[in-house]
Amino acid sequence: MKTQSSHSRRNFIKTSALAAAGAINLVALDWNGAVAAGTGLRESNFSGDDGAFKLAALPYAYNALEPFIDAKTMEVHYSKHHQGYVDKLNAAIEKSPELKGRSLEALLANIEQLPEGTRNAVRNQGGGHWNHTFFWQVIGPKAEQQPSGKLKDAMIAKWESFDKFKEEFSKAGMGVFGSGWVWMVTDNNGKLSIVTTPNQDNTLMDISKDKGKPVLGIDVWEHAYYLKHQNKRADYLADIWNVVNWKKVAELYG
Ligand SMILES: [Fe+2]
Numbered sequence: 001m002k003t004q005s006s007h008s009r010r011n012f013i014k015t016s017a018l019a020a021a022g023a024i025n026l027v028a029l030d031w032n033g034a035v036a037a038g039t040g041l042r043e044s045n046f047s048g049d050d051g052a053f054k055l056a057a058l059p060y061a062y063n064a065l066e067p068f069i070d071a072k073t074m075e076v077h078y079s080k081h082h083q084g085y086v087d088k089l090n091a092a093i094e095k096s097p098e099l100k101g102r103s104l105e106a107l108l109a110n111i112e113q114l115p116e117g118t119r120n121a122v123r124n125q126g127g128g129h130w131n132h133t134f135f136w137q138v139i140g141p142k143a144e145q146q147p148s149g150k151l152k153d154a155m156i157a158k159w160e161s162f163d164k165f166k167e168e169f170s171k172a173g174m175g176v177f178g179s180g181w182v183w184m185v186t187d188n189n190g191k192l193s194i195v196t197t198p199n200q201d202n203t204l205m206d207i208s209k210d211k212g213k214p215v216l217g218i219d220v221w222e223h224a225y226y227l228k229h230q231n232k233r234a235d236y237l238a239d240i241w242n243v244v245n246w247k248k249v250a251e252l253y254g
Contacts, residue, residue, distance in 0.1 A: 039105060039204065039213055040252045045133050046104040052095070053104065053129060055086050064141040068239040071230045078136070081223055085128030085200070092121030098170075104130055111207045116181070123207070127200030132179060134217050138252070140245040151250040158192045165194075169218075170237045172196050179221040185212025186253060215252045216244065 225236035
């Protein structure tokens with residue numbers, strides 16, 4: 001009888017947990033009080049046909065950003081750091097099967113709703129996966145040096161000049177204590193701003209103080225520059241302007 005009773009209890013706990021899990025209602029990405037049209041990155045950038053998260057191919061060779069970002073940094077950053085976020089995210093999802101098949105962006109927009117045991121892993125590893133996937137897209141070789149079109153107009157409206165924007169953006173990047181990211185984000189009205197996030201947080205997360213759709217994001221973790229620039233983050237942030245893919249940034253801005 002005792003065995004049966006503990007068995008029933010285990011089943012009850014299991015059923016309750018599943019019921020609770022089923023109740024997780026992940027809302028669509030939402031910033032600035034209105035549902036927006038997504039970030040411009042496709043889900044196939046983040047996961048494969050089997051639903052597991054995956055590392056998409058780097059859109060250029062490791063040495064393509066030389067001399068501004070060296071090949072070794074790119075190799076380690078992409079194949080070790082980014083791959084590590086993907087692997088750990090998949091391992092976390094294995095422990096919460098009710099989250100399998102959810103889009104990465106839906107998970108990030110609902111960190112607070114996630115089961116306690118998985119929440120931090122999705123925040124850190126899922127944030128790392130999203131942020132790096134995005135980063136590889138907004139930098140690139142033979143980049144156009146200046147923004148153009150609607151994006152340029154919005155940037156001038158906000159910062160008066162491209163140089164002033166770069167100055168403010170670099171200053172914000174220098175102000176990140178420890179590891180994190182500096183972003184240019186837009187709200188649903190196309191209004192731009194510069195914000196920073198700690199660690200692997202980003203502005204799509206419900207828990208982020210600043211919200212917005214990222215259109216440019218630069219990694220200021222030491223692993224992004226230490227091999228070439230050592231402790232000189234300012235030099236890395238000066239070099240980065242040579243590899244920002246303004247065409248992609250303009251496309252993301254819409
Ligand atoms: Fe990184």
